[in-house]
Amino acid sequence: MADQAHNAQPSSVDGQTRRDFLLYATSAVGAVGTGLALWPFVHSMNPAADTLALSTTDVDISAIKPGQSVTVVWRGKPVFIRHREPEEIAEAGKVALADLREPQTDADRAKKPEWLILIGVCTHLGCVPLGQKPADPKGEFGGWFCPCHGSHYDTSGRIRKGPAPANLPVPPYQFTTDTTVRIG
Amino acid sequence: MSDFKSNNKVVNWIEERLPIFSMMQHSAIEYPTPRNLNYWWNFGSLAAVMLIIMILTGLFLAMNYSSHTSLAFDSVERIMRDVNYGWLLRYLHANGASMFFILVYIHIFRGLYYGSYKAPREILWFVGIAIFLAMMATGFMGYVLPWGQMSFWGATVITNLFSAFPVVGDYIVTLLWGGFSVDNPTLNRFFALHFLLPFVIVGLVVVHVWALHTVKSNNPLGIDMKGPQDSIPFHPFYTIKDLYGIGLFLMFYMAFVFWAPNFFGEPDNYIPANPMVTPPHIVPEWYYLPFYAILRAFTFDLPFLPAKLQGVLAMFSAILILFALPWLDSSKVRSAKFRPLYRQFFWLFFVDCMVLGYVGGKPAEGILIKIGQFCTAYYFAHFLLILPLLSRIEKPKPLPASIAQPVVKAAALVAMIMVGLAGFGGEAQASSAGMPEFKKPATAFSWEGVFGKHDKASLKRGWQVFHDVCANCHAMKLVSYRNLADIGFTEDEIKAFAAEKEVPDQPNDEGVVNNRPARPSDKIVPPFANDKAAAAANGGALPPDLSLMNKARPSGPYYVYSLMLGYEDAAPEGHPIPEGKFFNHYFPGNAISMPSPVMDDIVSYADGTKATKEQVAYDIVTFLNWAAEPELDARKSMGVKVMVFLGVLTALMYALKRQIWKDVH
Numbered sequence: 001m002a003d004q005a006h007n008a009q010p011s012s013v014d015g016q017t018r019r020d021f022l023l024y025a026t027s028a029v030g031a032v033g034t035g036l037a038l039w040p041f042v043h044s045m046n047p048a049a050d051t052l053a054l055s056t057t058d059v060d061i062s063a064i065k066p067g068q069s070v071t072v073v074w075r076g077k078p079v080f081i082r083h084r085e086p087e088e089i090a091e092a093g094k095v096a097l098a099d100l101r102e103p104q105t106d107a108d109r110a111k112k113p114e115w116l117i118l119i120g121v122c123t124h125l126g127c128v129p130l131g132q133k134p135a136d137p138k139g140e141f142g143g144w145f146c147p148c149h150g151s152h153y154d155t156s157g158r159i160r161k162g163p164a165p166a167n168l169p170v171p172p173y174q175f176t177t178d179t180t181v182r183i184g
Numbered sequence: 185m186s187d188f189k190s191n192n193k194v195v196n197w198i199e200e201r202l203p204i205f206s207m208m209q210h211s212a213i214e215y216p217t218p219r220n221l222n223y224w225w226n227f228g229s230l231a232a233v234m235l236i237i238m239i240l241t242g243l244f245l246a247m248n249y250s251s252h253t254s255l256a257f258d259s260v261e262r263i264m265r266d267v268n269y270g271w272l273l274r275y276l277h278a279n280g281a282s283m284f285f286i287l288v289y290i291h292i293f294r295g296l297y298y299g300s301y302k303a304p305r306e307i308l309w310f311v312g313i314a315i316f317l318a319m320m321a322t323g324f325m326g327y328v329l330p331w332g333q334m335s336f337w338g339a340t341v342i343t344n345l346f347s348a349f350p351v352v353g354d355y356i357v358t359l360l361w362g363g364f365s366v367d368n369p370t371l372n373r374f375f376a377l378h379f380l381l382p383f384v385i386v387g388l389v390v391v392h393v394w395a396l397h398t399v400k401s402n403n404p405l406g407i408d409m410k411g412p413q414d415s416i417p418f419h420p421f422y423t424i425k426d427l428y429g430i431g432l433f434l435m436f437y438m439a440f441v442f443w444a445p446n447f448f449g450e451p452d453n454y455i456p457a458n459p460m461v462t463p464p465h466i467v468p469e470w471y472y473l474p475f476y477a478i479l480r481a482f483t484f485d486l487p488f489l490p491a492k493l494q495g496v497l498a499m500f501s502a503i504l505i506l507f508a509l510p511w512l513d514s515s516k517v518r519s520a521k522f523r524p525l526y527r528q529f530f531w532l533f534f535v536d537c538m539v540l541g542y543v544g545g546k547p548a549e550g551i552l553i554k555i556g557q558f559c560t561a562y563y564f565a566h567f568l569l570i571l572p573l574l575s576r577i578e579k580p581k582p583l584p585a586s587i588a589q590p591v592v593k594a595a596a597l598v599a600m601i602m603v604g605l606a607g608f609g610g611e612a613q614a615s616s617a618g619m620p621e622f623k624k625p626a627t628a629f630s631w632e633g634v635f636g637k638h639d640k641a642s643l644k645r646g647w648q649v650f651h652d653v654c655a656n657c658h659a660m661k662l663v664s665y666r667n668l669a670d671i672g673f674t675e676d677e678i679k680a681f682a683a684e685k686e687v688p689d690q691p692n693d694e695g696v697v698n699n700r701p702a703r704p705s706d707k708i709v710p711p712f713a714n715d716k717a718a719a720a721a722n723g724g725a726l727p728p729d730l731s732l733m734n735k736a737r738p739s740g741p742y743y744v745y746s747l748m749l750g751y752e753d754a755a756p757e758g759h760p761i762p763e764g765k766f767f768n769h770y771f772p773g774n775a776i777s778m779p780s781p782v783m784d785d786i787v788s789y790a791d792g793t794k795a796t797k798e799q800v801a802y803d804i805v806t807f808l809n810w811a812a813e814p815e816l817d818a819r820k821s822m823g824v825k826v827m828v829f830l831g832v833l834t835a836l837m838y839a840l841k842r843q844i845w846k847d848v849h
Contacts, residue, residue, distance in 0.1 A: 015843070018843060026840050033829055033833055040268070044268050045247065046268055048262065048270070049266040050705070051266075
């Protein structure tokens with residue numbers, strides 16, 4: 001083979017073209033391969049199969065009286081479950097959408113009006129707002145108040161004042177029985 | 185000193201402040217390299233690539249590893265089972281360690297053959313030995329991290345080496361352990377050091393390359409470059425040659441990662457560490473075996489120098505003596521090509537190291553002890569007697585005037601040596617002496633071979649056997665119910681399997697812990713609350729967890745298959761079996777506590793397959809293999825794609841290399 005290559009004596013122009021072609025082809029294939037090889041490393045940092053499998057939490061809500069809140073853990077985050085009193089529901093219902101930073105009706109945020117279920121993580125920078133315990137400050141709108149940077153949420157968990165950009169998110173949930181809710 | 189000029193203003197701006205471009209130009213592009221380097225000179229850059237792969241895979245493994253004795257083993261199994269591509273990262277890393285040593289050993293023997301340790305390259309050589317020592321320490325501590333039986337007992341034996349030193353020995357060992365045995369503090373510090381040392385190696389490699397670029401590369405003729413006609417610029421000639429070598433090497437490496445990922449490992453390391461039980465035959469990783477053989481070669485106490493201390497000193501000396509090599513071998517001629525006598529003794533020394541490695545991997549008994557002692561004596565004689573003598577009596581052949589002559593191709597030889605070394609790893613496996621040959625099923629297991637996959641129908645039947653029979657006594661703690669989706673069960677079927685068992689719930693508001701039905705995300709619920717309860721219910725013998733059984737015994741699938749079918753109703757003549765035990769041809773010691781688990785029609789298969797005992801054994805082995813290697817199907821199919829890709833890339837690089845080199849040859 002080596003002898004043949006020497007004997008053939010390709011003109012220098014052809015040789016240069018062949019060499020360029022090989023250089024570009026090799027570089028391209030090598031670059032694609034390197035890119036593909038990086039994916040397993042990056043993907044290994046995504047949630048693992050066991051983490052994804054733990055994505056539902058069942059909660060017994062039979063013992064939560066009106067006016068009471070409980071905090072449960074879902075995907076490592078606090079979830080607020082509030083059994084709202086009629087006046088809180090009324091308060092949340094009468095706000096004009098135009099006054100809201102992120103306009104959402106209360107009905108869109110609670111499948112059953114008496115049960116408000118929220119991810120208890122401030123949408124500003126991730127602190128847990130106060131307001132779950134009776135003695136906690138609840139902010140100017142009677143819902144939750146984030147002490148880190150002063151965001152105020154109303155009785156529907158919507159942002160009303162302070163730096164947070166969005167309402168407290170509602171996690172996916174369903175009532176599996178009248179007294180049990182499955183979050184996730 | 186820079187003659188570097190660029191048309192790019194940004195480049196010039198940076199260059200004036202930090203001469204990084206001229207440095208690269210000087211040491212990676214223009215760097216004058218002997219034109220006659222053969223393929224043995226590829227192994228330095230290959231080792232550097234391997235170091236990068238080890239650091240990268242290690243970094244991402246560390247993100248998922250827990251260095252606590254109660255979590256380490258399970259966290260490694262979580263990497264294998266749950267972390268995305270975790271099995272790939274771990275197998276790249278574990279096999280990468282062996283690859284790294286293969287490359288570095290070839291690199292060292294290359295240096296020995298061509299006299300690369302001689303003036304003016306002594307410091308280059310010293311730094312290389314320091315890298316080798318750091319690699320050995322790193323490899324040893326890394327092997328401890330999975331916290332299997334070999335991890336634990338390897339750590340115990342190697343740290344105990346230091347107890348051989350008089351007076352201070354025991355204090356050193358206690359200090360290494362951070363306690364009175366290898367335990368959690370030991371594991372924690374080994375993890376910290378295992379993370380640190382690779383970066384120390386990177387620093388040493390920088391110094392190694394610095395020294396190299398100061399004195400320039402040696403070459404197969406061992407004579408100095410005398411002018412520009414003897415050298416070529418590193419780029420593009422050696423960049424492409426190194427890249428081509430990397431392509432070939434990656435194919436060799438990936439063959440192990442995808443098809444024989446546990447070839448270099450020990451089955452015992454898939455058994456969690458147990459400080460109460462030493463495995464019957466412990467061996468270090470293959471790359472330490474020659475030194476291990478030297479350690480064991482000393483059996484006679486001398487005054488003030490007990491055998492144990494002799495062995496330890498000899499083992500350390502075996503490496504440290506390399507530092508004296510530039511003076512022990514005082515011949516002015518570097519390359520063995522022109523040293524007819526040295527060349528023969530080089531190969532004798534090479535064989536001696538191989539035999540030492542073989543002996544180190546076998547139990548210390550019979551003739552092997554004498555062979556090990558002879559080879560140890562020869563090892564030191566090579567350095568202390570033969571080399572000094574040779575330099576005096578040998579008549580070297582005349583050296584050529586210059587190195588501008590055709591390059592020797594040795595690719596075939598490289599491949600041969602690599603395969604040979606791989607076989608060396610195989611030799612390190614424990615022998616299963618005194619056992620009859622394993623039974624083989626009539627049709628081969630479906631997952632064997634290059635394209636093999638687990639047979640879904642057999643897996644489902646195997647689960648049925650496990651569920652109805654095995655699971656009454658055996659746990660399978662590393663597998664979750666949700667994993668059964670892999671073998672074709674529906675979500676509802678999996679929920680039903682899980683709901684058959686109960687697990688403790690979170691404490692309720694009164695602090696009472698109640699049971700709840702298990703969910704698909706739970707691990708398969710063990711039949712007994714704990715190991716003591718399991719042992720008590722089984723006549724004092726703990727039924728082992730089956731999650732990793734197929735990987736935790738040599739030739740695991742065949743062992744389990746044979747064990748299932750290896751019972752005798754009555755113990756044969758001359759093999760008395762204790763009361764309450766059963767005779768099995770394949771169980772070590774023949775007396776097994778488990779009664780024969782399979783018989784014809786022990787289950788009634790849902791898919792109507794006739795449940796002969798051979799069929800039942802076949803199905804349970806298939807299921808256990810899936811439990812041990814759930815990634816196998818994905819691994820092999822990815823392996824095929826990777827190999828095809830590397831084949832194309834390497835062929836392109838070879839063509840490009842030919843094109844670039846055609847005027848030099």
